[in-house]
Amino acid sequence: MTPTVVELRGCTRDYGPVRAVDALDLAVQEGECLALLGPSGCGKTTTLNLIAGFVPPTAGRILIDGADVTDRPPHLRGLGVVFQSYALFPHLSVRENVAFGLRERRLPAAEIERRVGDALELVRLERAGRQRPAELSGGMQQRVALARALVYRPRVLLLDEPLAALDRKLREGMRDELRAIQRSVGITTIFVTHDQAEALGLSDRIAVMHRGRIEQLGAPREIYERPATRFVADFIGASTVLRGRAVAADRVTVAGATLVVTSGRPLAVGADVELAIRPERVRLSTGPGDNVLEARIEGLVYQGAQTDMTARLSDGQRVLLSVREPAPAQLAAGQTVRMHLPPDAFMVLMGEPSSPR
Amino acid sequence: MIARLAVVALLAFMTVPTVVVIAVSFNPTAILSFPPSGLSLRWYANVVAYPQFRRAAVNSLLVTAAAAALALPAGTLAALALERGRLRGRSVWAAMLLSPLVVPGVAAGLGFLILAAGLGLLRSRSVLVAAHVALVLPFVVRSVWVSVRNLDPVLERAAASLGATPWRVFRRVTLPLLRPGLFAGLLFAVVVSLNEFVVSLFISNRVTEILPVAMFTYVVNYTDPTIAALSSLFIVVTFLVVWLADRYLNLAGVFLRP
Numbered sequence: 001m002t003p004t005v006v007e008l009r010g011c012t013r014d015y016g017p018v019r020a021v022d023a024l025d026l027a028v029q030e031g032e033c034l035a036l037l038g039p040s041g042c043g044k045t046t047t048l049n050l051i052a053g054f055v056p057p058t059a060g061r062i063l064i065d066g067a068d069v070t071d072r073p074p075h076l077r078g079l080g081v082v083f084q085s086y087a088l089f090p091h092l093s094v095r096e097n098v099a100f101g102l103r104e105r106r107l108p109a110a111e112i113e114r115r116v117g118d119a120l121e122l123v124r125l126e127r128a129g130r131q132r133p134a135e136l137s138g139g140m141q142q143r144v145a146l147a148r149a150l151v152y153r154p155r156v157l158l159l160d161e162p163l164a165a166l167d168r169k170l171r172e173g174m175r176d177e178l179r180a181i182q183r184s185v186g187i188t189t190i191f192v193t194h195d196q197a198e199a200l201g202l203s204d205r206i207a208v209m210h211r212g213r214i215e216q217l218g219a220p221r222e223i224y225e226r227p228a229t230r231f232v233a234d235f236i237g238a239s240t241v242l243r244g245r246a247v248a249a250d251r252v253t254v255a256g257a258t259l260v261v262t263s264g265r266p267l268a269v270g271a272d273v274e275l276a277i278r279p280e281r282v283r284l285s286t287g288p289g290d291n292v293l294e295a296r297i298e299g300l301v302y303q304g305a306q307t308d309m310t311a312r313l314s315d316g317q318r319v320l321l322s323v324r325e326p327a328p329a330q331l332a333a334g335q336t337v338r339m340h341l342p343p344d345a346f347m348v349l350m351g352e353p354s355s356p357r
Numbered sequence: 358m359i360a361r362l363a364v365v366a367l368l369a370f371m372t373v374p375t376v377v378v379i380a381v382s383f384n385p386t387a388i389l390s391f392p393p394s395g396l397s398l399r400w401y402a403n404v405v406a407y408p409q410f411r412r413a414a415v416n417s418l419l420v421t422a423a424a425a426a427l428a429l430p431a432g433t434l435a436a437l438a439l440e441r442g443r444l445r446g447r448s449v450w451a452a453m454l455l456s457p458l459v460v461p462g463v464a465a466g467l468g469f470l471i472l473a474a475g476l477g478l479l480r481s482r483s484v485l486v487a488a489h490v491a492l493v494l495p496f497v498v499r500s501v502w503v504s505v506r507n508l509d510p511v512l513e514r515a516a517a518s519l520g521a522t523p524w525r526v527f528r529r530v531t532l533p534l535l536r537p538g539l540f541a542g543l544l545f546a547v548v549v550s551l552n553e554f555v556v557s558l559f560i561s562n563r564v565t566e567i568l569p570v571a572m573f574t575y576v577v578n579y580t581d582p583t584i585a586a587l588s589s590l591f592i593v594v595t596f597l598v599v600w601l602a603d604r605y606l607n608l609a610g611v612f613l614r615p
Contacts, residue, residue, distance in 0.1 A: 054514055074517040075526075087515035091533045100529075101519035148519065 002029045004066075005188045006051055006156055011060035012212075013046050020046040022212035023060070028156075033182055033189040035199035038209035039235065044192045047209070048158055051190065053077050064155060075104075080149030080187075084161040086141045088133035094120070094144050095129035101152040119151040122181060139170045146178070150185060157182070159191035163198055175201055196236050200224060208232045230349050233276035238347060240282070240320045242275045242313075250343075255313040259291050260343040267348065274349040279308065281345035282321035284328060285338040295319055297335045311337065375592060382585035389580055400586035409563070410587060413571030420482055420567055421550040424489035428546050429539065431490070432497030436538075439498070440505045454498045462555030465491075470559040482565045485557060489550045496545035504538025544602040548595060 006028040013021040021043040028034050036044040049055045050062060053074035062070045069077055080101075088097050098119050102112045120126050123143035133141055142162070149157060162178060163171045179202050182189050193199050199206045200220040207217045208231075216228040227233035230241050244254035246267035252259050252275060259275075267273060285292045295311035298318075306322045309331070313319060321339060323331070331337070377391050384390065385397035404410055438444065439451050460468075465488075473484040508531065516526040532539075554569040561570050568591070576584050 052514075052518055054517075073523075074514070075520050075522055077518075078520070079518060081515065081518040083511055083515060085509070085511060087509070087511045089512060089515075089530060091536075100516065100521075104520035104525060152520070 002031065004028065005030050005064065006190065007063040007066075008047070008050070009061045009063065011047075011050055011057045011062065013043075013050060013055060014058045019212050021050065021057070024212065024214065026207065026214065026217075028188060028190055031186050031188055032204040033179075033191070033202060035203035035206045036190065036192045036209055037194070037196060037199040037206050037235070039194055042209040043212035044194075044209045045160060046212075048160055048190065048192050051156075052079055052081050052158055078155050080152070080154035080157045082142075082145045082149050082157070082159045082162055084164055086133075086145040086165070088141055088144055088148070090133055092132075093129065094125065094131050094133065094136070097133065097144055098148045098151050100148060105152055115151055119147040122150070122185075123147045138166050139174060142166065142174060143177075146181065150181075150187070155188065157187045157189040159189065161193055162191055163195070164193070171198075178202065208235060210235075225347070227276060227347055228349065230274060230276070233347060233349055238276040238278045240277045240279065240318070241349065242277070242317055242319070244273055244275060246271050246273050255293060255315040255317060257293055259293075259341060259346075261346045261348065262343040263346055263348040265348060276347040276349055277319075277341060277345050279320040279322040280306075281342060282319060283340045283342070284321075284323060285340040286328075288338065289340065291341050291343055292338050293319075293341065294336055294338055297331060297333050297337060299333060300331060307331065311339065378585050379589045379592065381582050382589040384582045384585070387581040389582060389585065400582040401590075403581075403583045404587045404590065407575075407583070409571055409575070410568070412564075413566055413568045416482065416485075416561075416565055417551060417568040420485045420489055421547055423482075423486045424493055424550045425543055425546040427486070428490045428493045428497045429543055432494050432542055433501045433535065433539065435494075435498045436501035436505050439502060441510075455495055455502070463559075466556040466559030469556060473560055479560065480562065480565070484560050485565060485567065488556050488560060489553060492553055492556065493546040493549045496549055497542035500542035500545055501535060501538040503541075504535045508534050540602060544599065547598060551595065552591075 004027045006026075008024050008026040011021055011024045012019065024043075024047060026047075036047055038044050046055065050057050053069070053072060057070065060070075061068055064077065064079075089100070092100070095116055098116045099112050102115060107115075116129075117126070120129060123146055125140060125143055125147065128136060128140060128144070133144065136144065142165070159178075163174055166174055175198060182202075191202065193202075200223075203220060205218060206220055206223045207214045208223060209215065210231045216223060216232045218226075223232065224236055227236050227238060233239075233241060242254050244252040244259070246252050246269055247258065248269060249266035250261055250263075252261050252267065252273055254275070261267070261275065293313055295313050297309055297311050299310040301308045302325075303322075304325065306324050307327060308320065308322045311319050311321065319339065380393050381389055381391055382400055383396050383398070384393035385395040385399065435454055439447065439454065444450055469484060469488045470479075473479050476484075478484045512530055512534070513526050516530045517523070521529060552569060553567070554573065557567050558570050558573065561567060566574070568587075572584055572587055
């Protein structure tokens with residue numbers, strides 16, 4: 001088993017009356033890339049700040065390599081941090097920025113020179129060494145920040161919304177590059193993001209955070225295909241959640257119809273269950289059949305490649321679906337349509353059912 | 358058109374006294390009359406030759422240097438405390454530290470005089486230095502404060518994460534980024550201190566008096582263009598200091614974050 005590098009034990013952080021992080025437990029393994037994913041205000045950045053040592057926890061302990069670092073100031077934690085705004089020193093050249101951590105470690109000048117060169121090469125910025133950060137594009141600044149955080153070979157790399165400040169086109173390229181660098185260096189990485197695509201594409205494991213707690217922790221595929229709670233399902237893009245009652249191990253009644261649900265887990269007969277389904281898995285159906293429900297279209301948004309639709313079942317529950325264009329038939333609000341919900345498209349949510357929207 | 362005229366008129370109104378002083382300083386005759394009746398440098402020679410002016414000039418330099426050297430670090434700490442510290446009644450502190458002395462100069466001078474007399478310091482320049490520190494401090498705090506507000510604390514966090522101790526963070530990140538504010542504060546301190554008169558008049562004697570006080574004493578006793586010549590020199594020096602510093606500050610502005 002791979003050793004644990006960073007561990008949070010019951011960490012809580014209050015800001016006045018607001019509990020930003022709530023009794024959080026988390027163990028990050030050697031060499032893995034873990035994403036803290038959640039909406040703003042979910043406590044993900046505070047968690048990162050706790051690990052970096054920028055804010056002390058109100059309660060709980062923080063361990064790095066088994067050593068309790070809760071009371072250790074940031075400059076003694078030996079971590080590399082890349083800030084959302086990059087936080088490059090404007091009065092120093094790119095080279096001096098990258099050399100900053102090495103100089104603080106009092107390495108010999110020749111060694112600093114060599115390592116800065118290597119780090120700039122790693123992020124493909126060999127030629128920008130003499131420039132000031134303000135003269136560089138956002139993507140280049142990002143790479144300088146990364147080089148600066150990696151050059152002294154920190155134990156852990158922390159990234160705060162690493163791609164948020166880049167425009168969309170740059171973001172995808174940078175995401176691939178970031179992943180390649182993380183893999184080649186093999187450094188344990190924790191990064192914060194509100195973008196599920198970023199988390200899915202970049203990490204080995206994702207911790208979905210909500211209200212200062214981890215709602216679900218797992219591999220990207222697991223999070224995506226088997227969201228455990230309504231919040232995770234919603235956040236990860238499965239925005240339709242249907243409430244029903246299990247009438248058999250694989251059957252649920254919703255809005256008077258019985259749906260076959262092949263979730264892999266037998267359902268407890270008689271229990272209330274929540275079923276999540278992604279809009280793109282719902283299909284329009286030409287006639288009645290298995291797993292077909294009737295619904296009234298409430299709204300349509302034409303998106304070019306597809307049309308996003310909101311529809312309501314007879315019992316008032318809402319279903320989102322997206323129909324690939326060109327649509328098989330002319331659709332309009334107020335129209336009643338039949339929808340096919342494939343048995344294997346359902347995700348059964350666990351935990352106490354949340355209140356319907 | 359009217360706007361331009363108004364600006365020109367206003368500018369003339371503001372600069373005419375200065376122009377008159379400079380013109381009179383070249384007057385060959387021993388009266389303060391305008392326009393001058395010729396062109397002569399004899400009053401400038403007189404300024405340099407007059408021993409009391411020399412002594413006062415040295416005093417001015419010493420007092421200003423000491424006051425600036427004390428006010429700059431004190432003002433910087435105050436600015437940092439105002440912006441970063443957990444202060445009770447921050448706005449009150451800020452109002453007090455940032456407003457130049459609202460007490461009339463005469464009252465402040467009297468206060469310093471009574472204090473200095475009580476402490477037996479009237480013969481020394483130290484009381485002048487103390488008074489000047491108090492007078493220039495608001496300008497220093499205000500200048501540095503602007504830079505402190507422009508300083509992103511994330512930069513200091515970044516430095517700490519890179520292994521810098523709090524002192525090293527201050528030396529390598531905070532201080533360099535406060536440079537524009539420090540220069541502006543130094544400039545203000547020098548100009549205000551060099552030109553201070555009312556308070557200094559109360560607390561100096563023939564031995565310790567600074568240049569503006571010496572000039573006043575001279576005018577009380579003699580009325581010849583020597584004082585105009587010295588005033589002209591004063592104007593030129595002050596102008597040069599401001600101009601050079603402004604150039605340098607603009608250079609420093611390059612290092613400011615956009």
